[in-house]
Amino acid sequence: MLEPEGATATVLWIAHFVGAYWLVTMCHEAFHVAAACVLGHFSVFTQHNLLSATCSKHVHVPGASGWHGACIRHAGWAGSVLLATLLSTGTLYVPESCTRFGIQWQAAAWLTG
Numbered sequence: 001m002l003e004p005e006g007a008t009a010t011v012l013w014i015a016h017f018v019g020a021y022w023l024v025t026m027c028h029e030a031f032h033v034a035a036a037c038v039l040g041h042f043s044v045f046t047q048h049n050l051l052s053a054t055c056s057k058h059v060h061v062p063g064a065s066g067w068h069g070a071c072i073r074h075a076g077w078a079g080s081v082l083l084a085t086l087l088s089t090g091t092l093y094v095p096e097s098c099t100r101f102g103i104q105w106q107a108a109a110w111l112t113g
């Protein structure tokens with residue numbers, strides 16, 4: 001297979017990183033949502049949260065305060081660190097086609113943590 005070179009390779013690398021960052025950011029927000037559900041805050045499932053989790057890296061959990069709020073807030077970075085560790089150690093399988101430009105997935109996961 002012909003490998004991209006020069007500016008094309010750079011543009012592809014950046015595009016791949018942006019895509020990876022977007023996907024791991026959604027995973028980060030999913031960890032917040034999962035923590036909210038574990039703690040019984042099912043009101044987290046709103047159309048607004050779906051849009052904000054995919055577009056603006058944010059979810060709002062109505063009624064979450066005190067230690068529930070703290071757990072939900074920290075679940076995001078804890079999940080991102082777990083995901084980054086799994087990706088960095090090769091524990092979590094990522095297809096070769098997704099990693100051939102470098103370490104975008106690992107870098108993106110660490111950045112969201």
Ligand SMILES: [Zn+2]
Nearest residue numbers: 028032076077
């Ligand atoms: Zn977060």
